[in-house]
Amino acid sequence: MARIEETPWLDAREQRAWRGYRRLRLLVDTRIARDLGLDSGLSDPDYDVLSELSEAEGHRRRLGELAERMLWSQSRMSHHVKRMQQRGLVRRAECAGDGRGAEIVLTETGLRTIEEAAPRHVASVRRNLIDLLTDEQIAMLEEIADTVVRRIDEPR
Amino acid sequence: MARIEETPWLDAREQRAWRGYRRLRLLVDTRIARDLGLDSGLSDPDYDVLSELSEAEGHRRRLGELAERMLWSQSRMSHHVKRMQQRGLVRRAECAGDGRGAEIVLTETGLRTIEEAAPRHVASVRRNLIDLLTDEQIAMLEEIADTVVRRIDEPR
Numbered sequence: 668m669a670r671i672e673e674t675p676w677l678d679a680r681e682q683r684a685w686r687g688y689r690r691l692r693l694l695v696d697t698r699i700a701r702d703l704g705l706d707s708g709l710s711d712p713d714y715d716v717l718s719e720l721s722e723a724e725g726h727r728r729r730l731g732e733l734a735e736r737m738l739w740s741q742s743r744m745s746h747h748v749k750r751m752q753q754r755g756l757v758r759r760a761e762c763a764g765d766g767r768g769a770e771i772v773l774t775e776t777g778l779r780t781i782e783e784a785a786p787r788h789v790a791s792v793r794r795n796l797i798d799l800l801t802d803e804q805i806a807m808l809e810e811i812a813d814t815v816v817r818r819i820d821e822p823r
Numbered sequence: 824m825a826r827i828e829e830t831p832w833l834d835a836r837e838q839r840a841w842r843g844y845r846r847l848r849l850l851v852d853t854r855i856a857r858d859l860g861l862d863s864g865l866s867d868p869d870y871d872v873l874s875e876l877s878e879a880e881g882h883r884r885r886l887g888e889l890a891e892r893m894l895w896s897q898s899r900m901s902h903h904v905k906r907m908q909q910r911g912l913v914r915r916a917e918c919a920g921d922g923r924g925a926e927i928v929l930t931e932t933g934l935r936t937i938e939e940a941a942p943r944h945v946a947s948v949r950r951n952l953i954d955l956l957t958d959e960q961i962a963m964l965e966e967i968a969d970t971v972v973r974r975i976d977e978p979r
Contacts, residue, residue, distance in 0.1 A: 674942055674943075674945055674946040674949065676945055677945060677948070677949075677953065680961060680962065680965065681953050681961060683965045684953065684956075684961045684962070684964045684965040684968070685948055685952070685953060687964065687965045687967075687968025687969060687972070688952070688964055688968055690968060690972050691967070691968040691971050691972060692848055692852070693893070693894055694894070694971065694972060694975055695971060695975070696848070697894045698975065737849070738849055738850070738853045786830055787830075789830055789832055789833060790830040792833070792841055793830065793833075795971075795975060796841070796844070796971060797833065797837050797840065797841060799970060799971050799974040799975060800840075800967065800970060800971070801970075804963070804966070804967050804970060805836060805837060805840045806836065806840070807960070807963040807967065808840045808843065808844055808967055809836065809839045809840040809843045810960070811843075811847070811956065811960050811963065811964055811967075812840070812843025812844055812846060812847040813843060814955060814956060814957075814960060815847050815850065815851060815952060815955050815956070816843070816846050816847060816850060818955040819850055819851070819854065819951060819955060
């Protein structure tokens with residue numbers, strides 16, 4: 668545990684950046700999630716799972732791998748996948764014997780669903796984020812994200 | 824409805840920025856929410872509500888105002904506030920007659936809770952975002968957020 672007594676409060680410009688990030692995230696994610704629901708009847712995690720599977724070799728991934736990539740617990744992912752299974756978007760292939768747990772496989776319906784959803788989703792991503800930024804800002808957004816993702820696990 | 828057939832796919836650098844943003848958001852928000860839960864037993868929306876109230880005049884806001892500021896529906900906010908009420912963090916003051924609905928008021932317990940949670944939350948925000956960035960990146964993050972928040976509702 669860090670000695671929290673010594674944590675300095677955010678100064679004005681850090682405060683503006685942090686509040687700005689929170690506002691950006693809230694607005695952008697709410698809009699994109701709403702569009703996704705209206706356009707395709709999918710939730711954000713539905714889209715993420717379908718997208719992960721459609722890009723994976725053989726359109727399949729281990730449940731644990733999916734959970735890890737989305738930073739979800741296995742049990743949360745398991746519940747979510749069960750609901751997607753009921754809608755026919757994915758199926759579960761038990762891999763008896765190798766002990767590494769179930770594989771989740773994209774169905775024909777799932778593939779058609781993500782293929783139909785993708786163009787509208789891209790339009791929404793453009794409308795609510797990408798097309799609002801200049802080329803320089805797009806490059807800076809990538810740089811900021813890279814920096815955070817690389818440094819977040821570094822020992823301080 | 825835009826003519827989605829004409830929406831261009833994201834090019835490589837837009838794709839990197841979008842995926843970077845998603846990864847950033849997932850990592851940063853998951854870490855900060857986890858810290859908040861471990862350190863203070865609060866969820867992210869709990870913290871937001873307490874923080875909104877502690878900064879408001881008289882430590883109170885209309886339910887609808889709270890909902891609007893967090894981009895939540897009134898009914899979702901109403902359910903959430905009910906659970907916070909059961910934990911003694913807020914109370915509901917009915918404003919009979921003026922027709923503008925209930926006011927949500929921060930309790931003593933709520934105030935103490937946010938005051939105790941804040942230093943650790945700031946430490947977490949530093950550890951998981953702010954202190955990972957250079958001054959220039961902090962300025963750019965603010966600029967990007969401002970641009971998006973300003974332009975997201977502009978007619979195209």
